């Protein structure tokens with residue numbers, strides 16, 4: 141097929157020709173566009189179902205605690221919320237490994253993945269959220285997600301036979 | 314070029330000579346000399362390697378012990394981190410062992426999807442090894458190319474699972490997501506691209522006289538020796554042994570046409586050639602699997618029927634599995650299971666003992682890199698020192714996998 145066949149590999153290549161071929165291969169690639177994602181100047185449109193930071197909807201949650209029980213990283217813990225009879229989940233973003241088990245096990249779809257995974261904080265503590273904070277944070281996160289999807293710098297990865305991946309701009313700037 | 318008498322290497326040798334020593338000890342690592350944290354203690358007589366002592370264990374994370382303290386489903390992400398670049402292959406055997414204990418069979422479609430992701434992982438993992446191998450030989454173009462092309466397959470895996478590396482895709486009873494729309498087309502393009510690229514790889518790497526002079530005839534592993542040392546994976550096959558755990562026919566391999574790539578000479582060049590050839594085999598396997606992909610659910614009926622009707626509908630419409638509450642603490646009956654699979658670096662073996670509780674009593678794993686680590690003691694002896702990186706390059710050794 142394509143790679144060096146058995147017989148061809150055994151034959152030591154002609155050194156002059158092989159050197160020239162190697163250089164030619166590198167040159168011909170150099171003329172093609174590179175598959176570099178110019179992060180963070182561009183925003184990549186991530187595929188449907190991308191597993192990013194978890195968003196929580198307080199009003200949907202029934203407080204069953206399954207998410208906390210299945211979390212392999214112990215990122216979700218159940219908290220007592222003043223004025224609420226049920227325990228509610230809180231989220232420790234420093235621990236989350238984005239496995240998505242909590243999303244899959246939640247019986248009422250109160251949890252969902254956002255497409256955001258890149259967030260920076262000044263303090264570690266601000267990444268540990270109690271249920272009320274998590275719900276508030278999730279609202280902002282979902283807003284941020286839709287803002288990103290409207291970004292003028294949105295690009296999408298397109299598979300290409302020539303260059304492998306191409307990052308195509310979705311909007312003219 | 315004048316040799317700088319003050320360079321550390323020259324100094325080290327001088328110190329040895331001054332002290333009346335013939336053999337000089339050289340420590341390589343443990344700060345990430347290559348594919349992970351490990352240390353090679355090399356004994357040199359002049360420029361000739363007398364002995365190598367692989368000092369492994371720097372990235373030991375007590376995975377086996379941790380697994381005893383976690384519910385079954387939670388152990389999957391732990392073991393995934395053994396070889397993060399090959400995570401589906403590395404956890405498939407574990408899940409198969411759990412399934413044997415639980416007495417649950419994955420539906421046919423799930424078996425095919427497992428095969429598809431495993432082969433995507435294998436391609437990405439071989440490209441990773443090739444890239445690292447390239448930089449070992451100071452061939453930075455190969456490094457850049459292989460890592461760039463790996464991204465194509467990571468993007469495919471991301472389409473399928475939602476994560477680039479830590480897929481956590483295979484779970485007891487099936488897989489977590491159905492094939493997304495547009496995957497087959499995307500893969501067809503990726504395949505044509507990769508076949509084209511393999512030809513370029515030949516030109517710039519495999520047939521490049523500079524690379525060949527570093528790899529050909531270096532670190533030859535004879536067939537009998539490979540067998541007696543218990544080496545696995547491409548390193549074994551490059552020595553002419555036709556053994557590949559995929560021949561067992563787990564997942565969908567039994568239903569696909571598959572012939573392992575077997576080399577002959579067992580030198581460093583052969584080991585890299587076997588990996589490149591395996592990329593082609595993997596592309597072909599994925600294509601076959603996509604063509605023959607059976608219809609049906611991706612999760613075992615046993616777990617799907619525990620879901621409330623509304624969630625079942627959701628699973629059908631989105632193709633994303635929801636897990637029933639019982640999944641949190643799966644309780645297999647007491648017993649033991651042994652399971653094997655072919656990961657990118659060779660055969661991985663899991664032995665699981667259940668005592669009937671919701672946590673495994675014991676999980677033993679023998680990883681391919683661990684079985685290949687012995688080659689560091691055998692292959693470089695008698696070679697020049699600069700052959701050591703070339704040999705390491707060809708072994709595709711991954712320390713976190715060996716150390717667990």
Ligand code: SF4
Nearest residue numbers: 211236237239240242
């Ligand atoms: S994604 Fe995984 S690690 Fe993160 S909170 Fe959910 S279950 Fe825990």
Ligand code: SF4
Nearest residue numbers: 201202204205207246
């Ligand atoms: S699993 Fe869902 S409903 Fe249950 S506590 Fe967690 S978020 Fe709430």
